[in-house]
Amino acid sequence: MEPNILAWTILLLPLAVATLILFFGKNFPGVSALLSTGSALATLVLAVFLAHPELIGGDPGITGGVQSAAEADVQGIKSFPWIDLGENLRIDIGFKVNSLSQGMMLIVTFVGFLVHLFSLGYMKDDDGKARYFGGLALFMFSMTGIVLANNFVMMFIFWELVGVSSYILISHWYTKPSAADAAKKAFLTNRIGDFGFMIGILLLWKLCGSFYFNDIEKSASSINNLFLLNLSVILIFCGAIGKSAQVPLHVWLPDAMEGPTPVSALIHAATMVAAGVFMMARISFLVVTADVAANVITWIGVITAALAALMALQQDDIKKILAYSTLSQLGYMIMAQGLGAHGSEAGMFHLYTHAFFKALLFLGAGAVIYACHHEQNIWKMGGLFKKMPLTSITFALGTAALIAVPFSSGFWSKEHILEEVTHAAHIKGHMAVFWIGIGVAFLTPFYMTRLFIVAFLGRGRTNSADHAHEVSPIMLIPLILLAFVSLISVYFGVPEFLKSEGKSATFSDFHFNQTAIASMIALVAGIALASVFYLGKKSDPISGIPGVSVLRNKFYLDKIYQGIVRWFQDKVGSVLDWTDRSVIERVFSRIPAAGAMSLGALLRNFQVGNLQVYVFYIGIAVLALILLLIF
Amino acid sequence: MIFFFYLFAALAVIGGLGVVLYKNPVTSAFSLILSFLGLAALFIQLDAYLVGILQILVYAGAVMVLFLFIIMLLDIDKEEHRKMGGFSATGGILVGVGFFALVILVLWKSGVGYEQGLPALVGKGDNGTSDVHEIGRLLFSKYWFPIQMVGILLLSATVGVVVLSRKHLK
Amino acid sequence: MESTLTLQHFLLVSGILFAIGLAGVLARRNLLIIFMCLELMLSAANLSLVAFSRFGAENGLPDYDAQVMLFFIITVAAAEVAVGLAIIVALFRTRETTDVTQIDEMKF
Numbered sequence: 047m048e049p050n051i052l053a054w055t056i057l058l059l060p061l062a063v064a065t066l067i068l069f070f071g072k073n074f075p076g077v078s079a080l081l082s083t084g085s086a087l088a089t090l091v092l093a094v095f096l097a098h099p100e101l102i103g104g105d106p107g108i109t110g111g112v113q114s115a116a117e118a119d120v121q122g123i124k125s126f127p128w129i130d131l132g133e134n135l136r137i138d139i140g141f142k143v144n145s146l147s148q149g150m151m152l153i154v155t156f157v158g159f160l161v162h163l164f165s166l167g168y169m170k171d172d173d174g175k176a177r178y179f180g181g182l183a184l185f186m187f188s189m190t191g192i193v194l195a196n197n198f199v200m201m202f203i204f205w206e207l208v209g210v211s212s213y214i215l216i217s218h219w220y221t222k223p224s225a226a227d228a229a230k231k232a233f234l235t236n237r238i239g240d241f242g243f244m245i246g247i248l249l250l251w252k253l254c255g256s257f258y259f260n261d262i263e264k265s266a267s268s269i270n271n272l273f274l275l276n277l278s279v280i281l282i283f284c285g286a287i288g289k290s291a292q293v294p295l296h297v298w299l300p301d302a303m304e305g306p307t308p309v310s311a312l313i314h315a316a317t318m319v320a321a322g323v324f325m326m327a328r329i330s331f332l333v334v335t336a337d338v339a340a341n342v343i344t345w346i347g348v349i350t351a352a353l354a355a356l357m358a359l360q361q362d363d364i365k366k367i368l369a370y371s372t373l374s375q376l377g378y379m380i381m382a383q384g385l386g387a388h389g390s391e392a393g394m395f396h397l398y399t400h401a402f403f404k405a406l407l408f409l410g411a412g413a414v415i416y417a418c419h420h421e422q423n424i425w426k427m428g429g430l431f432k433k434m435p436l437t438s439i440t441f442a443l444g445t446a447a448l449i450a451v452p453f454s455s456g457f458w459s460k461e462h463i464l465e466e467v468t469h470a471a472h473i474k475g476h477m478a479v480f481w482i483g484i485g486v487a488f489l490t491p492f493y494m495t496r497l498f499i500v501a502f503l504g505r506g507r508t509n510s511a512d513h514a515h516e517v518s519p520i521m522l523i524p525l526i527l528l529a530f531v532s533l534i535s536v537y538f539g540v541p542e543f544l545k546s547e548g549k550s551a552t553f554s555d556f557h558f559n560q561t562a563i564a565s566m567i568a569l570v571a572g573i574a575l576a577s578v579f580y581l582g583k584k585s586d587p588i589s590g591i592p593g594v595s596v597l598r599n600k601f602y603l604d605k606i607y608q609g610i611v612r613w614f615q616d617k618v619g620s621v622l623d624w625t626d627r628s629v630i631e632r633v634f635s636r637i638p639a640a641g642a643m644s645l646g647a648l649l650r651n652f653q654v655g656n657l658q659v660y661v662f663y664i665g666i667a668v669l670a671l672i673l674l675l676i677f
Numbered sequence: 678m679i680f681f682f683y684l685f686a687a688l689a690v691i692g693g694l695g696v697v698l699y700k701n702p703v704t705s706a707f708s709l710i711l712s713f714l715g716l717a718a719l720f721i722q723l724d725a726y727l728v729g730i731l732q733i734l735v736y737a738g739a740v741m742v743l744f745l746f747i748i749m750l751l752d753i754d755k756e757e758h759r760k761m762g763g764f765s766a767t768g769g770i771l772v773g774v775g776f777f778a779l780v781i782l783v784l785w786k787s788g789v790g791y792e793q794g795l796p797a798l799v800g801k802g803d804n805g806t807s808d809v810h811e812i813g814r815l816l817f818s819k820y821w822f823p824i825q826m827v828g829i830l831l832l833s834a835t836v837g838v839v840v841l842s843r844k845h846l847k
Numbered sequence: 848m849e850s851t852l853t854l855q856h857f858l859l860v861s862g863i864l865f866a867i868g869l870a871g872v873l874a875r876r877n878l879l880i881i882f883m884c885l886e887l888m889l890s891a892a893n894l895s896l897v898a899f900s901r902f903g904a905e906n907g908l909p910d911y912d913a914q915v916m917l918f919f920i921i922t923v924a925a926a927e928v929a930v931g932l933a934i935i936v937a938l939f940r941t942r943e944t945t946d947v948t949q950i951d952e953m954k955f
Contacts, residue, residue: 655951658765661872665772672779676786679852686860693864693887697871702879709883712864716890719857723901724909728893728917735921736890740928747932748879751939765948766874773870780862784855795852796904811911812918820915827922834926841933844940 049099050124053141056092056151057194059085060187067180075175082179083162086186090155097148125196134255142196142259146394150193150324153398154317156531157405158186160524161312164409167521168308168416178218178306185211185313192321197257198247201325205243205285208321209236212313216305228301235298239288246281250332253278263331272336279332279339282325283346286383290322290376293350297604299373303365307412310365315372315404320397323376326383330390333383341474344384348479351377353601355489359496360586360598363422364411367497368404371448374486375400381479382463385470392466396459402535403447403456406528410441413521414501417514424497425585429506433514436522438502440529445498447532449491450569455535460487464561480561487565491572499580507584682722689715702748706741713737724798727808857898864891878935878945882928889924893917 063085071078125140141147162182169175188211191204209232217229251257253274254265269275286292291299302314313319326333326343333340354373361367375396382393415422417434431438447456464487467473467480506512516522579587588594596602652663692712696705713736720729816824868891871884900913939945 656765657947657950658768658873658876662765662768662772665768665776665869665873669772669775669779672783676779676783682852682856686856689860690863690867693867693871693891696880696883696887697867697875702877705880705883709887712887713890716864716894719860719894720897723857723897725897725900725914725917728897728914728921731918731921732890732893735925736886740886740925743928743932744879744883747936751879751936751945765876769870769873769875772873773866776869777862777866780859780866784858784862795901796907798904798907798909806908808911808914811908812914815911815915816918819912820919823919827919830923831926834930838929838933841930841937 049096049143052092052096053143053194054124056089056096057141057187057190059089059092060183060190064180064183064187067176067183071176071180073176075179078176079166079169079179082183083159083166085183086155086159086162089186089190090159093148093151093155096143097152128200137197137199137257139200140196141194143194146324146327147193149394149398150320151190153320153401154186154189154193157316157401158182158189158312160405160528161308161316161409164311164412164521164524165306165308167518168412169306172306174218178215181211181214181218182309182312185215185318187211189317189321193324196259198250198259198262199257201328202240202244202247202285205289205321205325206240208289208318209233209240212302212309212318215309215313216302218306218309219304222304224301225304228298228304232298232302235295236288239284239286239295242281242284243286243288246278246284249274249278249281259328262329266332266335269335272338275332276336276338279329279336280342282329283339283343286322286326286380287346288322289325290319290380291350291373292322292346292377292380293353294603296350296354296373297600297607300366300369300600303363303369307365307408307415310369311405311408311412314369315408316401319372319376320379320401323379323383323393323397326380327390327394330383330387333390334386337472340384340386340472342384344381344470344473344476344479347377347379347381347384348482349377350374351381351486352482352489355486355493356597357600358493359489360594361493362425362586364414364424364427364497364501365408365422367424367493368407368411371407371490371494372404374490375404375448378460378463378483378486381483382466384473385463385466386472389463389466389470392459392462396456396463399447399455399459399532399535402528403444403454403532406440406444406525406532407448409521409525409528410437410444413437413517413525414441414514416521417517418510419513421508421510424501426508427501427506427511427514428504429502429511430514431502433506433511434516436516437525440525441502442498443529444532445494449494449572450487450565452566454533456532458536461562461565464565465559468561484564484568488568488572491569492576495573495576496580499577500583504582678722682719685715685718685722687715688712689719703745706744706748709744710737710741713741723795725808727812854898854902858895861891861894861898864888864894876946876948878938878947878950881947882931882935886924886928889920893920896920 063081067078067082071081125138127136127138129135129137162179165178165182169178172178185208188204188207192201192208195201195204213229213233216232217226219225220229247257250262253269253271254262256262256265288295299314299319303310305313333343351374354370354377358367358370358374361370379393379396379400382389382396385392413434414427414430414437417430417437418427421427443454447454450457450460464480464483467476467483470476470479473479506514599605689712692708692710692715695708696712699705699708713732717729717732717737720726720732865888868884868888871887872881875881875884896913896917900910900917903910903913935945938950942949944950
């Protein structure tokens with residue numbers, strides 16, 4: 047198979063499936079689900095072929111990537127010219143296939159396929175099953191578009207498509223007001239970031255004269271206007287803030303847990319939120335040249351990591367805890383994107399490992415919720431280890447990876463990021479960043495241990511927890527697969543792909559030094575402290591401490607945003623109201639209305655209703671016409 | 678020749694005035710027949726025999742009979758005690774006179790053919806063609822489409838009349 | 848005024864008849880008479896047509912196109928009379944009058 051057909055098939059197959067399902071699938075939910083899952087499996091296989099062309103007798107050398115529209119044909123992957131306005135503005139739907147996108151495709155399709163598989167069980171009896179799987183297929187299409195895009199405009203289009211499909215999936219249970227609100231919130235919050243993204247793209251186009259990543263890379267070093275460069279990178283980063291849910295636009299992600307749990311696993315853990323990180327890695331060559339922007343990125347990342355970890359401490363909803371841990375880990379990844387080329391690799395490395403264990407955790411949580419009859423509060427669970435041992439073991443393995451127990455996959459990647467932080471001298475206060483990172487490395491084991499102890503150990507606290515039992519094999523298979531992958535994913539060789547300057551981050555880069563010691567101490571301290579606090583407790587012992595309620599209430603950020611939005615709306619509303627009442631109503635309705643009325647009153651005099659008077663008018667008019675004609 | 682013209686023109690004009698001036702609709706209708714007869718005579722004087730005959734048959738005959746029939750059906754009285762006057766009469770006279778003045782003006786200004794008499798007709802008569810022949814030929818060659826349309830018009834008029842004549846119009 | 852019969856003679860008669868008809872339409876109140884006046888106006892126009900046809904003769908033949916048009920006018924007028932009278936009858940049934948001043952609802 048040529049790389050041309052391969053790439054286009056990967057992109058268009060999910061679209062075809064999504065279209066089919068959304069238009070015709072309503073009455074065939076079973077077929078739709080299988081179709082969507084089949085397409086996910088197919089794209090996974092194709093992604094493997096894309097990463098390893100030699101498997102199908104292709105040329106291994108295509109990893110160079112598509113340079114620009116002109117070079118696309120040479121590379122063997124044809125672009126579809128979309129907008130062509132001469133040299134300066136030319137936009138294609140085209141592919142940039144290099145090691146980064148090959149590796150990312152593997153992650154997306156692998157997690158995507160497992161989520162499909164899991165959903166077959168989880169959504170078995172759902173009324174909107176066809177719609178759900180159509181949404182998943184649409185999401186896979188959009189995500190593929192982002193990963194393979196060779197220019198910013200195409201990426202932006204698929205970026206928005208990801209937003210749409212996540213809207214569809216979050217609001218899957220749209221009759222539930224909270225789900226509908228969460229979907230709206232996710233979409234609108236993302237829009238804020240996307241505005242910045244769009245402006246940034248245009249600004250960069252002004253600077254470089256091209257939308258193509260490769261052209262931008264070539265001209266990036268010759269940009270003199272550092273202010274505009276920094277500004278454009280920061281604006282583009284706004285898009286990542288929205289999609290990857292960084293502070294201050296992180297508020298949508300925890301709410302998005304209203305969607306079905308597999309969706310949370312797919313979108314809000316493994317892939318969609320990773321889009322922001324991926325995008326920053328795509329343009330890591332730009333971040334390297336923009337110092338100020340790099341500082342902003344790193345600090346936003348580390349602040350997000352810390353705030354999210356703090357908020358996670360006091361959540362009771364199992365999915366919310368996982369959501370905040372996602373935020374926190376995304377903070378790590380984003381932080382890494384500011385650290386230069388090697389940092390960016392480390393971030394992608396973490397994205398890769400995180401995708402698996404976070405998907406695992408979410409699917410595990412989904413299994414738990416499913417088993418407990420849709421109970422999500424961890425204080426109403428307990429003792430699940432005995433009831434569903436396989437799920438619990440996989441969950442424990444995921445937790446181990448998340449909290450970076452040595453030799454689990456998460457350990458290597460997190461160490462790598464922290465290691466890079468100590469080297470990143472261009473970041474102002476990089477040692478502060480480092481210590482905050484270590485702090486987060488302490489908080490993460492704390493809240494995850496809390497979650498595990500409360501939900502899985504001890505005794506069942508409610509009926510639904512007591513009557514929980516192991517889930518069906520179709521849901522267990524993805525869990526076991528993912529647990530296996532989470533532990534050893536670093537040894538697969540996939541991280542080889544996630545490089546940007548010829549050198550990739552793998553576990554072999556690990557050095558046993560002060561960084562490793564510090565984070566291990568943090569890990570042990572976190573686990574120990576949480577065990578002391580929570581083992582055998584029936585309610586949260588530290589929730590009563592003053593100040594802790596701030597964490598429970600997520601630093602009141604949601605309320606503050608609400609207040610701001612309300613204030614802003616009120617003000618804008620009152621201005622618009624005034625304009626409407628005094629300007630628009632007067633100028634555009636009352637004055638013309640008065641004119642029409644008086645004209646009407648005038649003309650009404652002519653309209654007497656008498657036939658003969660009308661004929662008289664006609665006669666006069668005929669006379670006037672004749673006069674006009676003869677003179 | 679010119680005598681007959683004046684005779685029939687006077688007949689037509691007097692008939693027309695009668696239509697307007699008589700109060701009784703029946704008298705008006707008869708005046709109109711008179712006027713139509715005068716007009717038909719003028720047509721014939723202009724060598725348009727077929728059209729002249731049609732004018733008598735269709736107008737003076739069929740149409741006016743229909744008018745009289747309706748007048749009697751409705752049993753309309755004279756316009757009781759209503760003098761011509763007021764706005765409508767004034768307007769009517771004004772417009773009528775104005776129109777007449779304009780016709781005079783136009784004729785006076787144009788002046789084409791003012792001195793010219795009737796051109797000679799050579800192709801008509803015993804050895805040549807006839808009105809019926811020529812008009813018929815035109816109707817079924819050049820005007821084949823309009824005549825079909827007129828047929829449809831007549832049909833729809835028939836249907837319309839039937840619908841309108843129903844006792845309880847809905 | 849000498850004996851040649853010219854186009855103007857006929858056009859003048861046509862104009863006079865048309866003006867009479869127009870004045871009648873405006874002045875009379877009885878719908879039927881107004882209708883008759885309309886017929887008079889149509890016929891007056893016909894006279895112009897015939898006159899033009901005759902005086903525009905070429906190759907010794909009158910312009911038959913004009914006469915065909917006249918034919919159509921008469922046909923259409925006949926249809927018009929039939930429908931118009933039917934309307935008048937229908938109107939009379941509901942209003943008991945043929946006086947146009949009584950029918951004054953053609954206004955807002």
